[in-house]
Amino acid sequence: xxxxxxxxxxxxxxxxxxxxxxxxxxxxxxxxxxxxxxxxxxxxxxxxxxxxxxxxxxxxxxxxxxxxxxxxxxxxxxxxxxxxxxxxxxxxxxxxxxxxxxxxxxxxxxxxxxxxxxxxxxxxxxxxxxxxxxxxxxxxxxxxxxxxxxxxxxxxxxxxxxxxxxxxxxxxxxxxxxxxxxxxxxxxxxxxxxxxxxxxxxxxxxxxxxxxxxxxxxxxxxxxxxxxxxxxxxxxxxxxxxxxxxxxxxxxxxxxxxxxxxxxxxxxxxxxxxxxxxxx
Amino acid sequence: xxxxxxxxxxxxxxxxxxxxxxxxxxxxxxxxxxxxxxxxxxxxxxxxxxxxxxxxxxxxxxxxxxxxxxxxxxxxxxxxxxxxxxxxxxxxxxxxxxxxxxxxxxxxxxxxxxxxxxxxxxxxxxxxxxxxxxxxxxxxxxxxxxxxxxxxxxxxxxxxxxxxxxxxxxxxxxxxxxxxxxxxxxxxxxxxxxxxxxxxxxxxxxxxxxxxxxxxxxxxxxxxxxxxxxxxxxxxxxxxxxxxxxxxxxxxxxxxxxxxxxxxxxxxxxxxxxxxxxxxxxxxxxxxxxxxxxxxxxxxxxxxxxxxxxxxxxxxxxxxxxxxxxxxxxxxxxxxxxxxxxxxxxxxxxxxxxxxxxxxxxxxxxxxxxxxxxxxxxxxxxxxxxxxxxxxxxxxxxxxxxxxxxxxxxxxxxxxxxxxxxxxxxxxxxxxxxxxxxxxxxxxxxxxxxxxxxxxxxxxxxxxxxxxxx
Numbered sequence: 240x241x242x243x244x245x246x247x248x249x250x251x252x253x254x255x256x257x258x259x260x261x262x263x264x265x266x267x268x269x270x271x272x273x274x275x276x277x278x279x280x281x282x283x284x285x286x287x288x289x290x291x292x293x294x295x296x297x298x299x300x301x302x303x304x305x306x307x308x309x310x311x312x313x314x315x316x317x318x319x320x321x322x323x324x325x326x327x328x329x330x331x332x333x334x335x336x337x338x339x340x341x342x343x344x345x346x347x348x349x350x351x352x353x354x355x356x357x358x359x360x361x362x363x364x365x366x367x368x369x370x371x372x373x374x375x376x377x378x379x380x381x382x383x384x385x386x387x388x389x390x391x392x393x394x395x396x397x398x399x400x401x402x403x404x405x406x407x408x409x410x411x412x413x414x415x416x417x418x419x420x421x422x423x424x425x426x427x428x429x430x431x432x433x434x435x436x437x438x439x440x441x442x443x444x445x446x447x448x449x450x451x452x453x454x455x456x457x458x459x460x461x462x463x464x465x466x467x468x469x470x471x472x473x474x475x476x477x478x479x480x481x482x483x484x485x486x487x488x489x490x491x492x493x494x495x496x497x498x499x500x501x502x503x504x505x506x507x508x509x510x511x512x513x514x515x516x517x518x519x
Numbered sequence: 520x521x522x523x524x525x526x527x528x529x530x531x532x533x534x535x536x537x538x539x540x541x542x543x544x545x546x547x548x549x550x551x552x553x554x555x556x557x558x559x560x561x562x563x564x565x566x567x568x569x570x571x572x573x574x575x576x577x578x579x580x581x582x583x584x585x586x587x588x589x590x591x592x593x594x595x596x597x598x599x600x601x602x603x604x605x606x607x608x609x610x611x612x613x614x615x616x617x618x619x620x621x622x623x624x625x626x627x628x629x630x631x632x633x634x635x636x637x638x639x640x641x642x643x644x645x646x647x648x649x650x651x652x653x654x655x656x657x658x659x660x661x662x663x664x665x666x667x668x669x670x671x672x673x674x675x676x677x678x679x680x681x682x683x684x685x686x687x688x689x690x691x692x693x694x695x696x697x698x699x700x701x702x703x704x705x706x707x708x709x710x711x712x713x714x715x716x717x718x719x720x721x722x723x724x725x726x727x728x729x730x731x732x733x734x735x736x737x738x739x740x741x742x743x744x745x746x747x748x749x750x751x752x753x754x755x756x757x758x759x760x761x762x763x764x765x766x767x768x769x770x771x772x773x774x775x776x777x778x779x780x781x782x783x784x785x786x787x788x789x790x791x792x793x794x795x796x797x798x799x800x801x802x803x804x805x806x807x808x809x810x811x812x813x814x815x816x817x818x819x820x821x822x823x824x825x826x827x828x829x830x831x832x833x834x835x836x837x838x839x840x841x842x843x844x845x846x847x848x849x850x851x852x853x854x855x856x857x858x859x860x861x862x863x864x865x866x867x868x869x870x871x872x873x874x875x876x877x878x879x880x881x882x883x884x885x886x887x888x889x890x891x892x893x894x895x896x897x898x899x900x901x902x903x904x905x906x907x908x909x910x911x912x913x914x915x916x917x918x919x920x921x922x923x924x925x926x927x928x929x930x931x932x933x934x935x936x937x938x939x940x941x942x943x944x945x946x947x948x949x950x951x952x953x954x955x956x957x958x959x960x961x962x963x964x965x966x967x968x969x970x971x972x973x974x975x976x977x978x979x980x981x982x983x984x985x986x987x988x989x
Contacts, residue, residue: 242664303579304584304914305579305585311913313913315913345670345671346673346760347668347671348668348674349655349668350668350671366655367648369649370647370673371583371588372588375762376761376762378762378909378910378911384648385577385648386584387579411648412647412648414648503910
């Protein structure tokens with residue numbers, strides 16, 4: 240955000256999300272997660288740890304709520320009052336929703352989190368000063384803060400050998416979150432550029448989607464009409480932008496698609512497909 | 520109906536006695552002073568140790584976790600910023616509306632403003648994950664052309680607080696110049712040198728007074744919008760977010776009212792302490808205390824009203840997140856804090872409605888402390904419960920601060936106490952020249968009243984405060 244940028248593009252800058260924001264998007268990466276297929280195995284979360292150099296904080300800090308799982312499986316009981324097998328667990332994989340009208344972005348005092356032309360909420364670790372305002376303003380609570388320095392404890396020798404060289408290891412005092420595996424997107428985009436072609440659907444696969452045993456997670460570009468994710472979004476009548484119909488307003492039971500907290504108008508990039516139940 | 524009104528100050532008090540009394544308060548302190556100062560310094564040292572741990576180990580030592588990214592540090596920050604407001608109320612707003620009863624008590628209130636801002640400013644710093652990059656919040660000239668994010672309320676905070684701190688420090692200093700000259704003329708040694716420099720060659724000439732009046736009035740006018748805007752901007756930290764319990768339209772006036780409230784309560788506390796320890800009974804008189812207490816009571820009712828507005832709009836707004844949060848505040852894990860806050864903030868101030876209690880110093884002292892306890896809890900109830908119970912139910916959590924966090928918050932009280940204790944021994948905590956002015960004007964207007972009665976001319980009695988020489 241340079242001064243030139245502010246002065247020259249002030250009107251663009253002021254354009255609200257309802258007018259489409261001021262972005263000229265190249266891609267708009269999005270997901271469709273079928274909760275009917277999710278078995279709550281946590282493979283996605285584990286894959287995320289391996290791919291993104293997430294610190295393993297240990298049991299005590301986990302209990303304190305200081306864990307760093309960018310991808311977490313939220314478990315809810317259908318009927319809390321019943322005993323275990325009858326309770327009916329529901330699982331919800333939750334990661335950064337890469338909102339189109341993200342609430343984390345305007346509040347960062349140093350603009351460490353910003354919107355990329357890919358439609359992602361990028362987090363610049365080197366710029367972050369750790370005011371943690373972004374996390375406070377995130378309705379999904381998917382931003383994780385490095386409360387400690389984990390390098391020594393999380394990757395003792397020779398564990399540091401397995402760190403992913405494509406992505407940095409964050410030190411204490413910095414906010415981090417799911418990037419939709421930006422390093423993989425980058426690699427594929429670079430390759431496509433070198434070969435002078437467009438990115439093909441299915442070419443970018445984030446670690447969570449790759450590791451999902453039931454293929455519950457579908458990833459792709461919603462600006463590419465032929466992509467799997469676009470088709471799914473269309474099929475379930477979920478659209479980009481704010482002021483969309485919430486799921487409850489849709490009459491058809493086959494339209495299972497919804498975005499979490501649609502009523503907050505944050506325009507998330509993740510569509511969930513409601514779980515199909517036998518009668519409860 | 521005629522009412523016998525007590526005089527705010529004894530008009531017959533001699534100017535020389537004012538000088539002597541106030542200068543006496545700056546003489547060598549008694550042992551009790553050194554003990555209190557030592558306690559304050561010990562509190563600060565504890566906080567420094569705690570901050571060292573937090574700095575080297577990480578913010579996790581404060582028990583902060585995923586939903587509770589902010590906690591007591593921010594509550595304390597809002598509390599201290601709030602406390603700074605009443606100094607400005609007394610010194611600037613009451614100056615403009617010619618309420619001259621403020622004169623004997625505004626100096627220490629203005630000092631309180633400056634020191635509580637100095638205390639408040641510490642919290643946003645130590646609460647940063649990477650405090651060494653603090654200056655990135657400021658729009659300094661960077662060779663990479665990188666600017667702060669002007670949309671962020673935290674950046675507005677940085678501007679608002681530094682401006683307010685600078686302005687209130689200058690206001691405190693400028694208002695003290697004639698007094699510093701008195702100090703210069705009555706001291707020897709290092710004090711004479713110090714006051715000599717600070718008095719800026721004040722000789723009390725007509726021209727100097729004229730300039731002084733102008734600049735003082737100008738700064739008062741400048742400071743009032745600042746005071747209101749500072750706490751509105753602090754409230755924007757919350758109101759600009761989308762969190763339930765934070766995203767509330769009435770937050771700016773609510774914060775300003777709360778700020779004036781806790782500030783007035785703190786003024787009462789310090790009023791009683793100074794009156795007792797420095798034997799300022801002639802200046803910090805009971806009628807002035809009564810006026811301060813009435814002011815506090817009025818502000819307390821405004822605060823209560825704004826609270827009720829907030830509850831009502833949440834209740835009838837039917838926003839599910841806000842409503843559930845409000846119910847959780849009143850009945851959940853933090854309910855005891857919520858009810859103590861409402862009791863101290865809205866019920867206890869009714870003690871100030873009774874003349875007998877207003878004039879009973881020990882009661883007033885205890886009440887004022889409890890009012891501020893309520894206001895501290897209020898700040899905490901703003902920050903923490905929202906984070907405990909935001910929109911995402913999976914991340915609901917109850918958290919209380921660790922010993923590190925408590926040590927730093929306690930230390931902030933020591934820091935404030937230390938600064939204030941040093942101030943009262945180095946600078947006159949009662950404005951000598953303005954008390955003289957007050958005595959002079961009161962005497963003159965009383966004389967005019969007599970004259971009017973004698974000559975049977977029913978002309979209105981006007982009190983003039985500006986322009987005269989003292």
